Amino acid sequence: MVSLCKANLGLAVFVILVFGLTTSVQALTIYNAADDFSATNNPNGVWSYGWSSSLGSAFNLYTTPTSYPNGINAWGGVPWVTHNPTASTIVWSSTSWLPGQMIFHPGLYGQFSVVRWIAPSPGSIFIDAMFTGRDSAGTTTDVHVLHNSVSIFDGLVNTFGSGPSFATTRTVFMGDTIDFTVGYGSNGNYYFDNTSLHGMITYTTAIPEPSTFVLFGVGIIGTAIYGYRRWKKAESTPS
Incomplete structure (x- = not known):
């Protein structure tokens, strides 16, 4: 589960860096x-x-x-x-x-x-x-x-x-x-x-609004953090 969360976070950062930079190009x-x-x-x-x-x-x-x-x-x-x-x-x-x-x-x-x-x-x-x-x-x-x-x-x-x-x-x-x-x-x-x-x-x-790819990346970060917190909570709960 930790590996999956890290992978999702890494993907989100990559998406934001790549597509976020492209959306900041000015005409x-x-x-x-x-x-x-x-x-x-x-x-x-x-x-x-x-x-x-x-x-x-x-x-x-x-x-x-x-x-x-x-x-x-x-x-x-x-x-x-x-x-x-x-x-x-x-x-x-x-x-x-x-x-x-x-x-x-x-x-x-x-x-x-x-x-x-x-x-x-x-x-x-x-x-x-x-x-x-x-x-x-x-x-x-x-x-x-x-x-x-x-x-x-x-x-x-x-x-x-x-x-x-x-x-x-x-x-x-x-x-x-x-x-x-x-x-x-x-x-x-x-x-x-x-x-x-x-x-x-x-x-x-002017710099355009963030693209859907950036919003998608933000969503991935949120999902990954939420999943990680649930996993940590489950791990700390006695069985």
Whole structure:
């Protein structure tokens, strides 16, 4: 009986070690706002393109996609979110889009243009964001990163070709939102405010619940301990 109990305990430990380790493997996914851009779908998987009347207020989807003759794809008008899908730089008026670059622009009445990411499930994320002025006439915008409509980063773009960056780690739950936003800046007008966005989210899923194999192993341990105790009790009881 002792040998059987030891065998069961050994099997349980083996099952928990083997299958417990396999269940702790985490999945890593990298989302890139520019690389993942869709000119036809909004929402587009975890990404959505829209605007808000003030920072952190209700999010409104852009509903009108446009493909311009010069190659630029866009959602909205002004405000808007745009993308250069080509392998060449596209120059339009005083704005230049680098190959594969995403550029967004605030609205005439102070509306914020928003690129939103929605967490598909609980996990941990690393946010890497960079905002750059892309209008050679002189970009003047305010830029932000929001988690569930609460700002976690605020910055200013005040010149062509440069701007602030931001990186941080956050815990998210399914349905949480990360917003990259641009407003028309301290000068209070929307002229020459095309601003590029490099927005990347490295997403690691949470550790899954224990597998049935682990629960099975725990059950074996319980059964073995119970059997061992019964055997010891019977052994100590006078016949």
